[in-house]
Amino acid sequence: MSAEQIAFQVTYTSVESGDGSDPTSAVERILAGERVLAAVREFDGDAVIALIPVTEGGDVVALDAEGRLRFDLSESALVALFADEGLTLHLGYADDGLDDVDAALEEEFGEAFEQLDEPTDEPDDLNGFGMPSDADDLELFEAEPVRVAEFSRRAVWAARLTAQLLDTDVDYLEDGTWSVYRYRTDRVHGAISGGRADGPIIEVNIPQHGDAWVEVTSPHGRSAMFWPNAEQHTRPVLDIDTIGMPESAELYRRMLTEADGTREELASLAMGDAVDVDAAMGACLSETLGGVVGADARLRAFVGAFGVPASLIRAGLDEQDAGRRVVARGWGPTVGGIVLGGLVEMTPLTRRDRPVARLARLLRKRPVLGMSLSTAELAAGVALSRSRSGLGRGIGILLVIDAVADIAIWIVRILRRR
Incomplete structure (x- = not known):
């Protein structure tokens, strides 16, 4: 065969x-x-x-x-x-072997799991079923904080939401058209995206114990998980170069390089040339087969395969460079901060050079000019609201509402600049 x-x-x-x-x-x-x-x-x-x-x-x-x-x-x-x-x-395991394993687990832990389904049960009720019996043992089941670095094209707006959702401080740094959110959390978390232009999002998770993992979300919304260090120390038991049949040697090599499914997961993201597949594969490949050497270097190489600048990767993973700190202040201030940030903080970094984004930055630097434009909008809205046309009055009312909101925002910005 x-x-x-x-x-x-x-x-x-x-x-x-x-x-x-x-x-x-x-x-x-x-x-x-x-x-x-x-x-x-x-x-x-x-x-x-x-x-x-x-x-x-x-x-x-x-x-x-x-x-x-x-x-x-x-x-x-x-x-x-x-x-x-x-x-x-x-x-x-044959089918009967699996049945024996299931039976053993059911005999030892079955009653404990049934009690876990009861909302009134206390942890002490599980003593005697292989469950922890004191406070020290219960600490073993507590979630440990994970260090997270999210690389993407997002501006600071999602950092505000992340900080509030996870009740943690988020450091924001950017380099060109890439940014990183840096934080720690012991909660279930996921990257927040406003659309395709924010992607890809490369979320690096570094636990206190065990291997780091990376979750990548493509601009199309497809996600895949990667463990760059899982195969770091995997080594073949046979010397590939001494195998006499080239076909057998190639099969062995392919098995060792593709066993973890990294190539398939990368293909599932459908990112095309936006990811260097060979570089990503090299970051996940066993060191003995030519993969990147060193656990930290493998993480950096994997993130770099998506085009993230090396300087930003260093800032995101080393936690040495100080960034803009975003803290949880409650939902009211969080929403208010996003509104005050406006287009400047909502626009993806890849679209900063578009005319609307450039105008928003210009007005942000000159709030008096921005307030003057909002005042003119208010005057136009008042005039239209007196129109005989129902459509004109409707548009006028909307302009008035928008202008009043903009004027309030400009007033806050002017006061904060003092």
């Missing part, structure tokens, strides 16, 4: 030792001995993660002595090889 005719999936599975020791060397030895097209990640203190290709029929994809593909190694046989070494390979 040729490489093009193979239908298999890469299974991420864990391997544990009975005594809790690091089984990495044994895992690599067993998989390499069977010449399985596999890869492993470093020991995390509990288990080693292995990437093992398995066909739809339950056969492990491996090589023979000449480098040709073979399919005579079953999942159960591979599990037995690990068991002979005192290791547990969690691979190939």
